Amino acid sequence: MNKKSTYISYLLMLCVSASISAQDLQGDWEGVLGEGGADLPLIIHITKSPDGKHTGTLDSPKQGGYGVPMSTLEIEGNRLIFEIKDIGVYYEGLLNQEGLIEGKFVQGTAMDLTFSRQQKIAVDYSESSDQNDIIGSWSGPIELPGAPLQFVIHIKQGDGGLEAEADSPDQGSFGMKIDEITFKTGELKIKINVAGVVYNGRLLADQQSIQGFFEQGGGKFILNMKKTNGEKIQSKRPQMPQPPFEYDNEEVVVNNAHAGIELAGTLTFPKGKIAKAVAIMITGSGPQDRDETIFNHKPFWVIADHLSNNGYAVLRMDDRGVGKSKGDFSAATSADFATDISAAIDYLQTRKDIPHDKIGLIGHSEGGMIAPMVATDRDDVAFAILLAGPGIPIVDLLAEQSYLIESSQGGDKAALEKKRMRNLELNQQIAGVLGAKDFKEKASEYLTSYFIEAGLDEEQIHVQKDNLLKQYDSPWFAYFLKFEPAKYLSRLTVPVLALNGALDLQVAADSNLKGIQEALQLAQNSDYTIKKLDKMNHLFQTTETGKVSEYGVLEETFSIQALNIMTEWLDQRF
Structure with missing residues (x-):
């Protein structure tokens, strides 16, 4: 939860209690909202300025929300009223003779919420500045809402002081460079610039534990770590393709003369025979490698493996400026990426072992936006498969x-x-x-x-x-x-398969599939199939919630149901 958002829902009424002075309401108070067996701790901090004005903030540790400012705060005798307008929160309660604030928390619905003064638990922290005390590997869960993520730091002595690397095993990320690290009077501070990560922690006196907060993207989450033996934790990815392969793999280089860059990729194709058709994979937003690696999942490799095992050739490439591809990713737009895909078609057209009239596109997320751009700009695209592609502005x-x-x-x-x-x-x-x-x-x-x-x-x-x-x-x-997908979808006449997970929270299935269908109808496209797939998220993993926080936790990389739908659809046409 950042300071403009929330994930709570609850409501209001009044309680009656004994009269106690407003001075008694200053300080830190904690309470627990409970609904459906899910407890949500909340903490409020009330202060008073020299001019007599009261201000307050709200913390929701489980949601990573700290210091959410109260838009209004009123203390009248023993009555406390506060509001956080941006998230629709209202609370009104009374301080009773037992020293508890009893009241109602309102946010769409109402729940009882009693605050008690926060009990400060005495923790014995280390005051050491000896770097030997912090050297080693430390591991613990980042307490993200719904799905904690394991985080590991490895600290060693370098020539100029402390050096460190970080692992995020659940995300399949290892050896991330820690750009800044300091340890003084028991306080550990680290920064990972490329990820926008800051961690501040305190070493406990036993020198076996660190307590602190992990901050990224405006969120602040508890991260308490313990000293470990340094072994790397590997996430389970049962769909990861393993040799020996029943198809050929060839490293290729695609020349984009328009941009003056070379793109590196892998072409997989059936052994000893011409492929039924060829698919060029188009990655989603952000710098992606050829496998669209995310949280140690490699969905594009899983798709290529499945299709090539079923008689299709697949070309997948590192984005420009990523992996072995040349170019500057940060300076490029979706239109530039479209020229990279067009160059890939040109390359395939030069190969004698490729059916030139059966080259199509498979795009995921932003890739599902780029595919229609390329297909409407050329007359040699045989099909387009849009995986969670945008259909609305x-x-x-x-x-x-x-x-x-x-x-x-x-x-x-x-x-x-x-x-x-x-x-x-x-x-x-x-x-x-x-x-x-x-x-x-x-x-x-x-x-x-x-x-x-x-x-x-x-x-x-x-x-x-x-x-x-x-x-x-x-x-x-x-x-x-500024992009509007209909500009291209309304001119797209090649066969189209559009798939979306019903639990996709990033590219919502209903609105975007409807937009795609309406645009294809304007194009008078006579061959399109649109499917919403139950219990699938944005990555086409089977899930019950679709939450982004589950992407790295789920072991499935790409639903076999979605893979089979693509293969069956292609088999009907090639």
Whole structure:
């Protein structure tokens, strides 16, 4: 939970109690909301300034939310009232003679919530600055909502001081460089710049445990670690293709003359025979390798393995600037990536062992947006398979994405719907001025208004606004935010298979599949198949919730049901 969002849902009434002075309400208070067997600890911090004004913040440790500012706070005698408008929270309670604040917590529904003064547990921390005391491997879970992620740091003595690497086993990431590490008077601080990670912890006196907080992307989560033997924890990935393979693998290089770069890839194809057809894989957003590796899952390799075992050739490539491919990823837009895919078609057209009239595209997420761009620009694309591809304007998609992700974590639907509409309005405003001479001035104005309405203070507004303006300055994001898939889908006449997981929280199935279908009808496309797949998430893993936090925890990489649907659809045409 960041300072503009929440994952809680609960409501209000009044309690009656004895009269105690407002002075007694200052300090730190803790309580637990409980519904359906799920307990949610909440902590409030109430302070009073020299001029007599009360201010307060709310923490929700399980949700990674700390210091959420109260938009209003009133203390009248023994009565406490506070509100957090941006997340639709209201609380009213009375301090009783036992020293408890009894009341109702309101957010869409109502629940009893009693606060007691937070008991400070005495912890014996180390005051050591001896680097030998922190050297070694430390491991513990980042307490993310719903699905904790294991995190490991390996600290050693280097020539110029401490050096360290980090592992995220559940995400399949090992040996991440820690850019900054300090250890002084028992305090450990680390930074991983590329991931935007900050960790602050305290070494306990037994020198076997560290207590602290992991911060990333505005979220702050508990991460307590214990000293380990340093062995790497490997996540289970049972679908990972293993040799010997029943098909051939060939390392290839694709020349994109338009961009002046070379792209490295792998071509898999049936042994000893011409493939039924050929598919070029197109990755989703962000710098991706040829396997679209995420959380140690390699979905594109799993797809290529399945298709090539069934008689199809598959070309998958590292994104430009990633792996063995040349170029600058950060300077590219979706339109640039489309030229990379077009260059891959040109390359396949030069091979004698490839059926030139049966070259198609399989795109996932943003790749499902790029595939129609390429297919409508050429006359030699035989088919397009869109896996969780966008079908609605990106300004709408992003607003819906935020709403669905926060709803999945327990947010109040009514409050989140209001926030979705505010996000949509902001997206539309920003998209409307992108590229304008006064863009930064206008965008700053829109963002300031948005964050004031969200209840952020001046310092928080400055930080959030600065981060977003940097994001908007990215060529990729500027292109992406203004993109409307219908521009290309409405001209797409090749055979199309569009699949979406019913539990996809990033590219919602109902709205996007509907948008794809309506656009293909405008194109008078006579051969398209649209399917919503039950119990599947954005990565086409079988799941019960679709939560993003489960991607790395689930062992399945790509549903066999989805793989079979693709193969059967292709077999009917080739």
